[in-house]
Amino acid sequence: MADTNTGVGASVRRKEDLRFITGKGNYTDDINLKDQTYAYFLRSPHAHATIKSINTAKAKKMPGVVGIFVGEDVAKDKLGGLICGWGITSKDGSGMKAGPHPVLAQGKVRYVGDHVAVVIAETKEQAKSAAQAIVVSYGVLPHVIDAAKAMKSKAQVHEVASDNRVFNWSLGNEEATNAAFKNAAHVTSMDIVNNRLVPNAMETRAAIGSYENGTESYTLYTTSQNPHVARLVISAFHGLAPEHKLRVIAPDVGGGFGSKIFIYAEEVVCAWASKHIGGRPIKWTGDRSEAFLADAHGRDHVTKAEMAIDASGKITGMRVHTIAAMGAYLSTFSAAVPTYLYGTLLSGQYNIPNIYVEVDAVYTNTAPVDAYRGAGRPEATYVVERLVETAARELKQDPAEFRRKNFVTSFPHQTPVIMCYDTGDYAAALDKALEMSDYKNFSKRKAESAKNGKLRGVGFSAYIEACGIAPSAAVGSLGAGVGLWESAEVRVNPIGTVEILTGSHSHGQGHETTFAQLVSTKLGVDINSVSIVHGDTDKVQMGMGTYGSRSGAVGMHAISKALDKIEAKAKRVAAACMESSVDDIEFKDGTFTVKGTDKKMAFGEVALQAYLGHKFNTSEIEIGLKESAFHDPANFVFPAGVHICEVEVDMDTGLTKVADYTAVDDFGNLINPMIVEGQVQGGVAQGIGQALLEGAIYDEDSGQLLTGSFMDYNMPRAANMPHIENFRLGFTCTPCPTNPMGIKGCGEAGAIAAPPAVMNAITDAIGVRDLPMPATPLTVWTAMQSMKKAAE
Amino acid sequence: MENFNYHRPATTAAAVAMLKKAKDGKYMAGGHTLLPTMKQGLAAPTDIVDLTAIKDFSGIKVSKTAVSIKAGTTHMEVATSKDIKKVIPALWEMAGKIGGVHVRNKGTIGGSIANADPAADYPSACLGLGATIETNKRKIEADKFFTGMFETALKDGEIITAVHFPIPKKSAHQKFPNPASRYALTGVFMSQDAKGKVRVGVTGAAASAFRATDLEAALSKDFSAKAIAGVKIKPNGLLTDMHATAAYRAHLISVLAGRAVAAAK
């Protein structure tokens, strides 16, 4: 493809940024509709309780109250409950045990923050005050917080799951794997916990639901990563209205990280209740405390993992058992995360002939857990890379060389866990990372740190992930309730400007820029002549949204296909206008020429002619220049790379700093290297956050969320990052064979790769084998203390 | 947040009278502790008496022997005072480590001390320097001021007007921030006076800021890291929470005290 200054491959500044950083974005909370009311959700103060009674009499008389609704009202109206769109079958063939998830609790609450009632009032404050006057009588039940204890707990979260087990899923060949372990020369075995995280997008969730009496239709503004999926679910499962009577708009959305993929109770209730208050719009804007309590959380795995290695140092098998917390209800995509997005990545970058994984998904009395930046792949990578590093240390081998020895080197490579890696060059990334990080002089830096009272350690993470989600038939066969294709429509206006309608949704990714770059390269138009239209079900016919680093590989592929159709049609128009055969028309850099002549027409001229219809036979060539395409990917794409982290641990306090970080990634071709670098930096920041700082903690006794604000939940800040000079990014490139751009996905790689790199570095620094995340000063100091004691 | 009546008196006497008249009144200075608690619904006063319009409520005066800071002086004013930097550099440094820029621009010394958050920084400076807290009624020695978690010797309606810090020979402040909130997980403020007497104020470690008397005794004899290497801080009575155990806090006191000795100037 042409490499112009605004086309594919150029580090174009993001077109959308000026709007965002000057406060001119248009987020859901910026939108105010005529006669708008405000909703406040009364939430459960208990982790687990029956609702004996709800008395709203006093609250209803409070000033400004327009309406109060509880679970009974929802049930009476037969509004469907929230669903999990992915069904997982257990090893024994039984189906997933999905408990009911009404949008307002019916008879029972199952976590602190569960939705008990909604109060709608003239102002937010009035709604909140009235909610405090609602009297709820609860019968407190025993609860369970810890995933590891869920199956043995006397608390039973849902009737359908007597042991709190949602499913017991397995993948791989158990017998062959057991045999590999029997014949192993060395086995490394670890207990690994992947800490629960709160996503914390900058914009909290919000919704405005509005019912129009005249047309009997609903409009829902919501902070969604996939408004069409929201419309589909709210129509087909909640039964609110058929799709043509429900418009879902996700305007500017301030970050999602997965947490805004899902359909939530609040948005459904706002839309539903609007009809019951005479069609007045209802706005709800969650505050940060509600985000902590009721946004879907991420991770929360408890794992036992083993690796078998033969006498020559080759990995021969992996055996993994994971207990995955689902929280109190199955969120929209939750069941897919610890299964097909996790077990399928356990081969890592390695040639491992035998893998067996078993996952018990369990209910706990906590916020639901679902996809969060990386979704399953960070958990898999953490297991693989902690095991590999630990095995290398136990075998007294250099962790880089131990990895190299086991790398997959020929492609395509079929793993024993479904995935077929299409292309890659893992050794190239390793070599580049070793060089960029100056690995060979690590011991010098270690000695230097020691002089300052700091223990320095180095850790690797050779990650692979599968994104560009995903071939529809394949995911369908694995339990997905939807296909994971993408759609695009290209509308060329008569003067040659271009509108791209896409089912992808931008909430920080920079689609307005990168998608325009693709158009610029393919049609030769300036990126400022291109606009990207997304996030409105009345404008874009259908789409699957943005998550799983799919908008490049899948979304842009659909755009690319539609652009090819535009080119083909425009060539026919150009041929007619220049009185030549279509076969003689060439198109390059925005100009149509006739082979072997000096005849030419600019793209804009051809566009105009396409709408004039003066120069061609309109019974042969249709008027206009507008094409659309659906694209279903042929495979996942497989970004991979090597990250190397160096940490310094303060011997006195256990305080750990990331001193140096090198990320070498293979994302195939890059559309906009600057945006890709930003994605890596942001992803690594989240990964460092998980490793060093973040962790959602519920009190075992009370079931309350202890880390309910930024005073206790430690979000990464600039000061927690390595200095920019010590934060090196590098790229290798094996173009992806399944899309014409040759691109992979870059949105999640950093968050996937970083946690094991950081933890491998800390354990190297202080010389422990096992250490839980987050490695807070207390945790690291405690580990150093127990080592000291053990040594005494 | 609930509605409240807002008052902005021009004198201390008027403020006292307004608070007395209110059903459930609260003084407010920078509002950076009070307002967050009101937003969370943990406090719902009927009346707010804003102290910041009181004449001469803020300002810094440095004499030969003492630094006097009026109650309404913001952390930022202290953190940017060249006069304070010259005579008690540790106090200057400490103020610059409180919260972020917004907090320092609004939060006041009087509010911080009146609030007596167990993790706040000023209480350790008051104890570590042997400050005197002046109110509209009397003068209270710092040693008698901090009486418990969020508890002080202040009587109902009493207003802090100034804090007087004697100028020491040397001082040092060491803060180990809570990783999330950046308040002091444990903080140590140390000073040595002209006679060699050492004071060590500790915050963040217990229900209330306190003086580490064992460290003071050892350092008054010999102001060196070696002198306290053998002093074991007992974890009894120290706080345990998700960020730190009592044992860890006890250890941090030792570490920070050692660093303070090295840094004192």
Ligand SMILES: Cc1cc2nc3c(=O)[nH]c(=O)nc-3n(C[C@H](O)[C@H](O)[C@H](O)COP(=O)(O)OP(=O)(O)OC[C@H]3O[C@@H](n4cnc5c(N)ncnc54)[C@H](O)[C@@H]3O)c2cc1C
């Ligand atoms: C995000 C954040 C981070 C922070 N980090 C730190 C930190 O690292 N270290 C730290 O020490 N503090 C920290 N603080 C607290 C900050 O320093 C507060 O501003 C301070 O504790 C209270 O001062 P204020 O002037 O805001 O008091 P206000 O909030 O106005 O008042 C607090 C209390 O003191 C009373 N009061 C106020 N002034 C007087 C007076 N003159 N006489 C009698 N009573 C009075 C009020 O009635 C109220 O009860 C932080 C605060 C925030 C919001």
